[in-house]
Amino acid sequence: MRxxxxxxxxxxxxxxxxxxxxxxxxxxxxxxVSFPEKQTCCGQPMANGGYEHYTQGCNTNFIAAFxxxxxxxxxxGSCALHVKDHLHDPKQEATASAIRERVYELCEFLTDVVKVxxxxxxxxxxxxxxxxxxxxxxxxxxxxxxxxxxxxxxxxQLLQMVEGLELVPLSRPDECCGxxxxxxxxxxxxxxxxxxxxxxxxxxxxxxxxxGTDMSCLMHQEGLIRRKQLDITVMHxxxxxxxxxxxxx
Amino acid sequence: MDQHPxxxxxxxAGFLADQQRADWHxxxxxxxxxxxxKAAQQLPEWEALRTQASAIKEHTLSRLEQYLTGFxxxxxxxxxxxxxAADAAEHNRIVHSILAKHxxxxxxxxxxxxxxxxxxxPYLQQQGIEVVDTDLGERIVQLNQEPPSHIVLPAIHLKKExxxxxxxxxxxxxxxxxxxxxxxxxxxxxxxxxxxxxxxAITGVNFAIAENGxxxxxxxxxxxxxxxxxxxxxxxxxxIEKLIPRMEHLGVFLRLLARxxxxxxxxxxxxxxxxxGPGQELHIVIVDNGRSTQLGREDxxxxxxxxxxxxxxxxxxVYRRSGGHSYHNAIAGPIGSILAPNLDMRKNADLPFASTxxxxxxxxxxVKIDIHTQLYKWRxxxxxxxxxxxxxxxxxxxxxxxLAKPDRFALSGAVARKFLGWFPKLAVNGKLNPWGRQRxxxxxxxxxxxxxxxxxxxxxxxxx
Ligand code: SF4
Numbered sequence: 215m216r217x218x219x220x221x222x223x224x225x226x227x228x229x230x231x232x233x234x235x236x237x238x239x240x241x242x243x244x245x246x247v248s249f250p251e252k253q254t255c256c257g258q259p260m261a262n263g264g265y266e267h268y269t270q271g272c273n274t275n276f277i278a279a280f281x282x283x284x285x286x287x288x289x290x291g292s293c294a295l296h297v298k299d300h301l302h303d304p305k306q307e308a309t310a311s312a313i314r315e316r317v318y319e320l321c322e323f324l325t326d327v328v329k330v331x332x333x334x335x336x337x338x339x340x341x342x343x344x345x346x347x348x349x350x351x352x353x354x355x356x357x358x359x360x361x362x363x364x365x366x367x368x369x370x371q372l373l374q375m376v377e378g379l380e381l382v383p384l385s386r387p388d389e390c391c392g393x394x395x396x397x398x399x400x401x402x403x404x405x406x407x408x409x410x411x412x413x414x415x416x417x418x419x420x421x422x423x424x425x426g427t428d429m430s431c432l433m434h435q436e437g438l439i440r441r442k443q444l445d446i447t448v449m450h451x452x453x454x455x456x457x458x459x460x461x462x463x
Numbered sequence: 464m465d466q467h468p469x470x471x472x473x474x475x476a477g478f479l480a481d482q483q484r485a486d487w488h489x490x491x492x493x494x495x496x497x498x499x500x501k502a503a504q505q506l507p508e509w510e511a512l513r514t515q516a517s518a519i520k521e522h523t524l525s526r527l528e529q530y531l532t533g534f535x536x537x538x539x540x541x542x543x544x545x546x547x548a549a550d551a552a553e554h555n556r557i558v559h560s561i562l563a564k565h566x567x568x569x570x571x572x573x574x575x576x577x578x579x580x581x582x583x584x585p586y587l588q589q590q591g592i593e594v595v596d597t598d599l600g601e602r603i604v605q606l607n608q609e610p611p612s613h614i615v616l617p618a619i620h621l622k623k624e625x626x627x628x629x630x631x632x633x634x635x636x637x638x639x640x641x642x643x644x645x646x647x648x649x650x651x652x653x654x655x656x657x658x659x660x661x662x663x664a665i666t667g668v669n670f671a672i673a674e675n676g677x678x679x680x681x682x683x684x685x686x687x688x689x690x691x692x693x694x695x696x697x698x699x700x701x702x703i704e705k706l707i708p709r710m711e712h713l714g715v716f717l718r719l720l721a722r723x724x725x726x727x728x729x730x731x732x733x734x735x736x737x738x739x740g741p742g743q744e745l746h747i748v749i750v751d752n753g754r755s756t757q758l759g760r761e762d763x764x765x766x767x768x769x770x771x772x773x774x775x776x777x778x779x780x781v782y783r784r785s786g787g788h789s790y791h792n793a794i795a796g797p798i799g800s801i802l803a804p805n806l807d808m809r810k811n812a813d814l815p816f817a818s819t820x821x822x823x824x825x826x827x828x829x830v831k832i833d834i835h836t837q838l839y840k841w842r843x844x845x846x847x848x849x850x851x852x853x854x855x856x857x858x859x860x861x862x863x864x865x866l867a868k869p870d871r872f873a874l875s876g877a878v879a880r881k882f883l884g885w886f887p888k889l890a891v892n893g894k895l896n897p898w899g900r901q902r903x904x905x906x907x908x909x910x911x912x913x914x915x916x917x918x919x920x921x922x923x924x925x926x927x
Contacts, residue, residue, distance in 0.1 A: 221912055223866070227876040228905045230912035249916050254872035257863075262820065262839070264846030265859040271867025279869075351822035359500060360778065360826035362509035386493070390780045394819030401817065402897035403476035407485065407784045408819075410901075437902025 217247045218283040220317070222293045222429070223255035229429050232450040236289040236320060239456040243328055247287075252279035258296035262395045266300065273303050273310070281309055285327060286317045289452045291349015291427045294319040298353070319349050320452060321427055325368045330375070337457040338378030342421035342446075343369060344412060344435065346428030347390045355427065359388050369427055372455055379454065382419040386411075393434040409438045416446060424448045471817040475785030478620075488620060489783040495616070496777040498726025499827070506718070516719055517831035519712050520768035523673075524758065530673040530706045531749065537676025538747060541738040548750045551581035557748050558583060558665070558698055559590055565696050565744075567592060567662040573680065573687035574598040575667030576614050576771055577700050577750060579793040583665075595657040597686035599650055606633045612787025614794055615724045615773035620786050654686070664690030668701035668747075669770070670716055674709045677737040678747070681720060681730040688734045698746045699736065703754050704767040716770060719829035723772035757805045762840045766801045768830040775824035775834055781817055790814060797824035797834045804841050812850035815841035873913060880907050 217240060221233040233249075240247045256276060257269035276297070280286050288294040297317045303310045324330045345367075349355045356367035373379055392398065392408025399405075413435055416424055422445065426432050429450050436448040453459070479485045503509045523530055535545045546561075548554035554577075562570065570587075572578065572594055584594045584605070596605045600617035604610065607629050611617030618626065627641035636649045666687045671678040678699060680687040691697040707713065721727040739745035758764050776782045776796030787795035792803040792811060797818060803811035815838045824834040845851060865871045898904065910918070 233912040264842035268863035347821035390821035399897040406901040440903040
């Protein structure tokens, strides 16, 4: 099984530790993982900004980078969803379609494809889970509170395998944090207000660590947390599932 | 966006400036959504009901013309007078001409978002007719000379102290009084006089039934009933999308509507009208006003399934924190942001961007409208048609060029990281950078992942 690591552009640039944790996590499960270096960005920032018609270059590049793998795994529900929904190329639609079907968000890959039953991870802390909306409602990583369906949550299922990790309950378990791509700057006031509500929920429930499936949501909330100088550490779910990581990182 | 004098982002920032009120607004609507959740959870068949409702609407929209003419035929046979209006202006003219024929000076109206959309109140007032909205929330915003901020809870943006002040000014209640019971009693007394004095009643229509030409109006206060039964003249205004084929379909929608709106099992009054009462006249004005255009836009036609329950507003974290008036459109919130650009792309180009595309609206919608997907699609249409700011277009074009080529990306990434590292907090987090107003920037790592991968990792495995 050849697995390609799809690292969101901002994770590549600002959160390499998240990509490293993802890589280590997958390799420790015995998978053959490659990082196609030709990858740049899935084109989501442009598409969500209304300029999907400028993303053909990104799409073509993405297809060139990710063709030929059995699975493409991404530590971001948002980027995975974008590829799933919008990766097209009129010149090679069959290849594009194969990639769309093979893209997975990390947690769903672990629960649905690898079918992980246990992890050698340990992370004793009170943790709040923020479910990024695109993964949550877009990829259906978990049941959403609006729907009348049996409860399930793939990220939660994995976090429960981490020794010592205690998940705190939240008042609004699946409310959007307000990041929303360019929304976070074009609608700064609403975006920050939304993020602050989320953060208050973690504080109210005495979480010391905030985790989630999307580093973009976490980056926004981490920005608010650090400005307020709150005692909450922000970590991507891959970092918890791979914990403790070797020091060399 | 810069097309509208007070675009959503700016208006929302204004709303959020009063943080206490904004928090209260958010919490109150979240409470309504939680009530809705409990009500929905009590019906194990909830998702099946949504699917059914969506399918009924789908079917109706696919033969709308047939059902509309069928409805008209039955309504005429029932002794109802039917009128057709192509747009808001024609709707207002028709309503006025009916009122003029009957020399109506005073009328009572029950809540109707369609008449809001058509700006009927100011039009009639200009013709010297007194229009009194009889839904309590509507009356409050009417006295305060502002439009409703929510399709189900029109005065939700006002706290009870503000309502007390409005009533004190207009109805002469005691200064400083804010007890809801006292205020409601005062409003009831005031409205009773208006009901008794009215020459005509205007109502909306929640559901129009093609098979028998009847229609149903849902209220919690019984005001539509009271108005329509007391006055000699009843005018019902409906959009063309209000139709359902048969009586047997009504139950599906009535079960979904109130639960989605407020968490009630059913609205207190679901009043059926079919023919004029003795000595009365009953008119129906059927309005298009852009709906057939929307019907023709394949990506957006689903929005015509909307039953105006307001659930997508209550669940929307952006709406809850920005208030209905920030949407500068009769219908606020997620669904309003789909309907508004259909009416005027230039004026409403900002609205599909007033969303994080979190998808909660689509999951909550009782008729399964793919709301957030339509918002995404509007963004594409608006940008392509040139309604985006020029600077944004240029930025997007440049970004697209960089991201299409790996070497350009690697280089620009390195530059961006250094830039962030070099620039002290003040410069980047200053007032001009919206990110930094309330948030810190991420700490800049020494290496990008790809750099780390090349140097620290087994280089033989590199696939480039
Ligand atoms: S779009 Fe759906 S949720 Fe929103 S008001 Fe209409 S029916 Fe209700």
